[in-house]
Amino acid sequence: MAMMPRMELRQGQSLVMTPQLLQAIKLLQLSHLELQNFVDGELERNPLLERDDGPDLPVRGEGSDGAHEADSEAYARAESLNTQEGIEGRLGTGLDNVFQSEQPSAARSDAGGADSLPVIGGAYSSRGGSFEDGPEGFESGLTAELSLHDHLAAQLDLAVIDPADRIIGRHLIDAVDDSGYLGEPVSDIAERLGVGLERVEAVLGIVQSFDPSGVAARDVAECLSIQLRDRNRFDPAMQALIAHLHLVAKRDFAALKRVCGVDDEDIADMVGEIRRLDPKPGRAFGGSAAETVVPDVFIRAAPDGSWLIDLNPDTLPRVLVNQTYHARVSKAARSEEEKAFIAECLQTANWLTRSLEQRARTILKVASEIVRQQDGFFAHGVEHLRPLNLKTVADAIGMHESTVSRVTSNKYLTCSRGVFEMKYFFSAAIAATGYGEAHSAEAVRFRIKQMIDEESPTDVLSDDAIVTKLKAGGIDIARRTVAKYRESLRIPSSMERRREKVAMAAR
Numbered sequence: 024m025a026m027m028p029r030m031e032l033r034q035g036q037s038l039v040m041t042p043q044l045l046q047a048i049k050l051l052q053l054s055h056l057e058l059q060n061f062v063d064g065e066l067e068r069n070p071l072l073e074r075d076d077g078p079d080l081p082v083r084g085e086g087s088d089g090a091h092e093a094d095s096e097a098y099a100r101a102e103s104l105n106t107q108e109g110i111e112g113r114l115g116t117g118l119d120n121v122f123q124s125e126q127p128s129a130a131r132s133d134a135g136g137a138d139s140l141p142v143i144g145g146a147y148s149s150r151g152g153s154f155e156d157g158p159e160g161f162e163s164g165l166t167a168e169l170s171l172h173d174h175l176a177a178q179l180d181l182a183v184i185d186p187a188d189r190i191i192g193r194h195l196i197d198a199v200d201d202s203g204y205l206g207e208p209v210s211d212i213a214e215r216l217g218v219g220l221e222r223v224e225a226v227l228g229i230v231q232s233f234d235p236s237g238v239a240a241r242d243v244a245e246c247l248s249i250q251l252r253d254r255n256r257f258d259p260a261m262q263a264l265i266a267h268l269h270l271v272a273k274r275d276f277a278a279l280k281r282v283c284g285v286d287d288e289d290i291a292d293m294v295g296e297i298r299r300l301d302p303k304p305g306r307a308f309g310g311s312a313a314e315t316v317v318p319d320v321f322i323r324a325a326p327d328g329s330w331l332i333d334l335n336p337d338t339l340p341r342v343l344v345n346q347t348y349h350a351r352v353s354k355a356a357r358s359e360e361e362k363a364f365i366a367e368c369l370q371t372a373n374w375l376t377r378s379l380e381q382r383a384r385t386i387l388k389v390a391s392e393i394v395r396q397q398d399g400f401f402a403h404g405v406e407h408l409r410p411l412n413l414k415t416v417a418d419a420i421g422m423h424e425s426t427v428s429r430v431t432s433n434k435y436l437t438c439s440r441g442v443f444e445m446k447y448f449f450s451a452a453i454a455a456t457g458y459g460e461a462h463s464a465e466a467v468r469f470r471i472k473q474m475i476d477e478e479s480p481t482d483v484l485s486d487d488a489i490v491t492k493l494k495a496g497g498i499d500i501a502r503r504t505v506a507k508y509r510e511s512l513r514i515p516s517s518m519e520r521r522r523e524k525v526a527m528a529a530r
Contacts, residue, residue, distance in 0.1 A: 047378040051385065051426065054433035055319060055338035062340040062375075071349050071365075071372045075341035171203065171238075171308035172196055178233045183226070191216060191226045195239060203238045203305025204246070235304040243302055244268060250300045260285055264293055271297065274519040318437035320390040322401060330394050330401065334387055340379065344372040385422070389430045390445070392416050397448050401438055406470065408463040410452030454499045462498050468508045470496075475514055480524040485517040 053061060066072050179192045194216060198207040205227070213223040230239045236253045240246035244265050251257040251265070260283045264271070270279050271294060280290050321333040349369055356362045393416065399407030413424040413431075420427075431445035452461040471489060478484050484492075486505045493500050509516075515523070 052429035202303040237304040318435045320436035322438035408466040410463045483521045
């Protein structure tokens with residue numbers, strides 16, 4: 024067969040990931056904080072985008088009756104309240120009687136009366152007691168939160184005089200993490216600074232004497248030892264206890280008594296003293312601010328027994344495309360680069376608004392299906408949680424599993440039972456004995472915890488006993504699965520629980 028070049032026409036299908044499609048996929052998996060930061064960046068980059076400052080109204084699911092009529096009435100009500108007549112109606116008087124529009128006269132200011140006030144950095148406002156148009160606002164009077172590094176550095180300046188030792192101390196303090204532990208080996212710091220290891224160890228001893236007690240320790244044992252020395256409680260028995268912290272974690276009090284050479288009462292007091300120490304001395308200072316979980320979806324019970332599903336408007340950034348500004352700058356554009364830039368900004372702005380709208384609709388659709396599948400949980404509690412996977416929800420709403428996975432990532436919903444991550448409602452199925460309905464793994468985990476919480480000191484349940492009770496309740500489960508669920512709940516074994524209960528009863 025002769026080999027020769029030729030042209031052929033073939034038909035085929037392929038999925039092209041355009042930048043706009045990638046953006047829409049990316050927006051789905053962002054949390055509301057990450058989405059807010061992304062939108063803020065787009066507002067800075069794109070001159071055609073502007074924030075919609077209209078009234079925040081919840082977006083209601085499809086199952087809500089009269090949603091569109093209620094939203095229209097709410098918008099009309101909000102608009103009427105923002106007018107002058109609406110404000111005067113709420114206040115019961117005219118605006119002239121509420122807001123002072125007249126400035127203090129020169130005669131009153133010269134009289135030196137109550138209205139004669141010095142002007143500092145701008146005009147003084149009698150409402151609120153703040154200075155308007157000044158270089159500094161109310162925030163300038165607030166104090167910044169003291170960080171752990173600043174707290175240690177201030178003590179270093181008072182405790183160390185030698186400049187070289189201060190440099191060593193600064194490097195040691197910089198190596199302390201947010202929990203208060205030294206996160207870098209002392210040998211590495213000595214090698215980097217080109218000084219002897221003994222000198223770095225000596226400065227480290229000074230830093231470890233700073234407040235909070237236990238700071239700059241290299242491990243938990245050293246941290247607890249420093250705190251015990253400060254309390255003058257680091258006797259030989261306590262030293263032996265600190266050297267065998269693994270026995271404390273196992274609650275093996277019999278072995279601890281042999282190691283420390285003390286009786287039951289002393290070992291109980293020593294373990295209680297260890298528990299009163301702070302294993303993370305740096306957590307009281309600064310660090311990253313804790314972020315409050317803000318739910319993306321509200322679930323409320325309707326009078327007819329159904330569920331009302333609303334999107335939280337605070338988690339939905341709303342942006343608009345300024346078509347008027349686009350028309351004005353388009354006419355003023357002269358070069359091809361300016362026209363291309365304006366066209367690109369318009370396309371990006373339109374895609375962003377559509378992507379945000381599609382994201383909101385998708386979250387609402389997935390949340391509605393979760394509520395429909397897990398109706399028993401919202402009505403009766405965790406015991407009625409059903410096994411659920413991504414494919415079941417995806418097939419029900421006509422989407423791909425990966426889309427449902429992205430939607431449920433970092434998203435939360437709130438109901439009368441608390442705030443839950445959307446992924447909480449997806450759990451594996453545990454087979455039932457006989458021909459009963461399968462049980463949710465999360466519901467089984469809850470039942471195991473409930474059984475252990477209700478056990479008495481004289482009847483501590485082993486994993487085999489828990490398996491027997493669960494099978495009697497219609498749940499077919501293996502012993503290793505019970506052990507895995509118990510460990511995920513951070514519940515010790517039956518032997519460790521029995522030791523702890525005996526020690527508590529001996530007190």
